[in-house]
Amino acid sequence: MKIMEFIDAAAHNKVIELVILAIVFDTVFGVLRAVKEKKFNSCAGIDGAIRKVAMLISLVFMLAIDMLIKINLIGFIPETARGYLGLKTVGVAEFFSLLYIAYEITSIFKNMALCGLPVKRVWASVRGFLSKYTDELPDTDELDGNSTTGSVEGHKQQER
Template structure:
């Protein structure tokens, strides 16, 4: 029993895709807090909703890693071949599959928060959006970045000086 627990902890600690999720969550939180400071109000990253979402992602990954230990499932067929080759994936368990979805979601949120903080990332955002648009039609709402919203519009902010 003790060996299984140590094996599980080792598997979680050495999973590069899970590490990327944690890194994305940290960056999203940092830029969300900076955005909240700039706007002088909580937002979806720096408020309780964002915290619950982020903790929920991590807890769900722990449970999915446990499922991966019990049941060996390879979901690589659900990952587009171009993305597989780019990421160097040969096997995708349940946890990695959802981790890739979480990473895509967090990357969108990171760039949204960076742009709303006034950082000059509109071109990078357009590239990320185009890349993710190849693989999904369900990108998160970006009205704030596109100027179609009355709250958090990028247009009202001065970009950082070079």
């Protein structure tokens, strides 16, 4: 019966459901961006798929930890974020879910902006909100057209 409790807990955890929803949105906009640019990117390629699957697998393991050991990490969540989310307790799975959601939101808006959607104002608001809680946000060089990510210029060709 423990396995059924675990499946029920995973299926009805709203924060984990939000992670899954964010992953789906990021994948959709990443694929649209790949189609527009006619090349793979971090969402539509194997690296993105591995990252997304790893997020989900890690959440399953962390949910198992939460069921075995009752840990409340609510103290690590800022008061304003707790108010927005209405959280009373935060287990290990929920804590990392919130981090994954923040990561996916940045990727979603980046992909939306690079697809040409008019979301730069929304992106600026999200970036401002997230910058209150972390300094690990990606730079906006790619959105500004100044990125050299993936560029091979300036690198020597491998000798045989």
